[in-house]
Amino acid sequence: MSTITKTAPSRTDGALTTTKRARTRVVGGRKEAAVGWAMLLPAAVLILTFLLVPIGLTFGLAFTNARLISPEPARFVGMDNFAALFTDDTFWASLRNTIVFTVVIVPFQSALALVLALLVNTRTRGTTFFRTVFFLPVVTSIVVVSMLWLFMYQKDGLINVLLSKVGIQGPDWLGDPHWALLAIILMSAWQAMGFHMIIWLAGLQTVPAELYEAASLDGATRWQQFAHVTWPSLRATRTFILITITIAAFGLFTQVQIMTQGGPLNSTTTLVFQAVRSGFQQQQTGYASAISLVFFVLVLVVTLIQRFLTRDKEARR
The missing domain is CATH 1.20.5 (Single alpha-helices involved in coiled-coils or other helix-helix interfaces)
Structure with a gap:
């Protein structure tokens, strides 16, 4: 074996x-x-x-005298563009309009979007239809929306016709310096609030239902539930919305380009619009770059301030 x-x-x-x-x-x-x-x-x-x-x-x-089309090469001019910029009345008007637009549109648009989100945050019939209707302006081209509202804002346009039905004489929305910027604010808020409505809605649907049940058992009213349950739970959502609306507001351009061209009397010109007009229409590339650099610093400072004010409590400690 x-x-x-x-x-x-x-x-x-x-x-x-x-x-x-x-x-x-x-x-x-x-x-x-x-x-x-x-x-x-x-x-x-x-x-x-x-x-x-x-x-x-x-x-x-930004530190040269470069022009868009010029036979002469660009040369270094130091701070000349910034010196001219800070003595330019149009620049200060653009800066003022940009700040006013941002200060007004941020709370106004976010509040409207939150109200819409609260209204459609239900499971009743027709909710999906209204969500679609409210979001429709967002997916529509801003150029198309601006042209539509341009006709609506005419003296004999739809808005003034509706106001006349209730005995109110509508103003010259885009021809009056006192009303032009407000007209653009209203149109911009209407066009973009559907997007932020969806973000608010996503935040609302993450709030645990048990919190509302506990608040109801304690006898809390609808307003008390919103103030003590809903609003604190939306901290991250409102921080995101605050930053996104602010950045978009500082970049206001298309509406001004189509509806007013910065007028009347520079009442609607913005930093971005002035930079584009200086760079392409007036062909002052160096000057437009200086405006863009100031705009960059401004947006950066505002964003950092917002992040500092809206940071988490743990980070503050």
């Missing part, structure tokens, strides 16, 4: 197996890294081309 002898694996074989596994892991890791870089490359190219390079050019051109 024969016996079968088993040979134990040598240490050399084990070392070779371990080495092969290590090499396989290294090769696999390199492939994963290559795939990751390949997926990142398109976004990196877009960010570099349309964000980082323009920002770098803005910082550089």
Whole structure:
């Protein structure tokens, strides 16, 4: 009867197996890294081309006398563009209008969006229809919306006709310096509040129902439930909405470009509109870059202040 002898694996074989596994892991890791870089490359190219390079050019051109079309090369002029900017009445009017628009539109638009979100935060019939109707202006082109409201704001437009039905004589909305900016504020709030309504609605649906049940058992009214349950639970949501509306408000341009062209008497011109007009219509690229640089610093400061005021309680400690 024969016996079968088993040979134990040598240490050399084990070392070779371990080495092969290590090499396989290294090769696999390199492939994963290559795939990751390949997926990142398109976004990196877009960010570099349309964000980082323009920002770098803005910082550089702001200190030159560059023009959009000129046979003479740009030359360094130091702070001349900023000196001219801070003595320009149009710049101060643009800055004032931008700040007024932002200060008014942020609470007004966010409050309207919150009211709409509270109204459609139910499971009754027809809620989906109204959510769609309220969100419809958001998916409509801002150019189309601006042109529509441009006709509605005419002296004999729909708004003044409706006001005349109740015995009110409507103003010249876009031709009167006292009303033009308000007209743009109303139109902008109407166009964008549907987007923030959806964000408020998402935040409302994350509030636990048990909190409302406990508040009801304690005899809390609807207002008390909103003040002590709903509003504190929407802290992260309102911080996001506050920052997004503020940034969008500072970038006001399309409505002004289509409806008023900055008039009448610079009552609706904004920093972005002045920068575009200076850079493309007046071909003062260096001056427009100086305006853009001031705008960048302003938005950065406001955003940092908002983040400081709305940071979490734990971070304050």
